[in-house]
Amino acid sequence: MDYLNNKYSNRADFVLRQTWKNIEKMYNSEAALYDVTFPIGFTLISIDIENGSPSTSIGPTMGLESNSLSRILNSMENKNLIMRRPNPDDGRGIIIYLTKLGIEKREIVIKKIKHFKKLVRSRIDESDLEAFHRVTFKINEIIEEGDVFKN
Amino acid sequence: MDYLNNKYSNRADFVLRQTWKNIEKMYNSEAALYDVTFPIGFTLISIDIENGSPSTSIGPTMGLESNSLSRILNSMENKNLIMRRPNPDDGRGIIIYLTKLGIEKREIVIKKIKHFKKLVRSRIDESDLEAFHRVTFKINEIIEEGDVFKN
Numbered sequence: 001m002d003y004l005n006n007k008y009s010n011r012a013d014f015v016l017r018q019t020w021k022n023i024e025k026m027y028n029s030e031a032a033l034y035d036v037t038f039p040i041g042f043t044l045i046s047i048d049i050e051n052g053s054p055s056t057s058i059g060p061t062m063g064l065e066s067n068s069l070s071r072i073l074n075s076m077e078n079k080n081l082i083m084r085r086p087n088p089d090d091g092r093g094i095i096i097y098l099t100k101l102g103i104e105k106r107e108i109v110i111k112k113i114k115h116f117k118k119l120v121r122s123r124i125d126e127s128d129l130e131a132f133h134r135v136t137f138k139i140n141e142i143i144e145e146g147d148v149f150k151n
Numbered sequence: 152m153d154y155l156n157n158k159y160s161n162r163a164d165f166v167l168r169q170t171w172k173n174i175e176k177m178y179n180s181e182a183a184l185y186d187v188t189f190p191i192g193f194t195l196i197s198i199d200i201e202n203g204s205p206s207t208s209i210g211p212t213m214g215l216e217s218n219s220l221s222r223i224l225n226s227m228e229n230k231n232l233i234m235r236r237p238n239p240d241d242g243r244g245i246i247i248y249l250t251k252l253g254i255e256k257r258e259i260v261i262k263k264i265k266h267f268k269k270l271v272r273s274r275i276d277e278s279d280l281e282a283f284h285r286v287t288f289k290i291n292e293i294i295e296e297g298d299v300f301k302n
Contacts, residue, residue: 012271012283013174013264019287020171021214022294023164030300063172113164116299120163124289131282132163136170138275143173148267149181 012139027112034108035079039064039072044081044098044106045113052097054087081105163290178263185259186230190215190223195232195249195257196264203248205238232256 087093
């Protein structure tokens, strides 16, 4: 018997992985109908709609390496969703602005996210959702303390 | 204001993503001390220790595309953690077996997973963890029904 099938159901770590992967797949399928991807949608909502966002601040907000973000931004530029402009306050810096099309797609992304959120709330007890948030908060806290594997 | 920072704290989907990413990073750091990676560790525990596992069954168990799995298996073969053998019951099939070193590393992986699980259980209420599992189960159920974005 392999270890995984045996112990899957009560292990928070692999449950988180599997659930996130299922959500990502669902969002990616929906995004494809609008000629974008989940990473593009996620980037669209991570850019300040009025003032743009410095390219260096987007990756950390999203928890992405700069290489991965770079690839996404190139694809978004090709799709005419963003513009890159020099940062007036920083000679070497770049500000990413949404185009008109980018703003339109961003509105769709937010609509989809809200729709899923509403569905989740309509099907799951409020008190269970609160417990869910306490658990994930606590898991992140345990990891951030940085000594899970120390002793 | 960007949408994300505003709404982050009560959105199950992005909380799942962020929490999973933090867990993956933690496991990857620890894995590096043993000259492996999280995906290698995950593959080690997905292979049947006695009978090996058909290469075609490992990917689906892990929720991985065959391309990604292929890359991981090549790296594991280079590190002498697995052997590929023809499947006697299927002329074109391959069975993946763990080597002695693979079995040793697998034991370490299981120890680390159990350690984190124990820590999580010692710090989080049993009833909250049960609610957490109810929520993730329900979210997966909602997605599997396949009509989140229909109508």
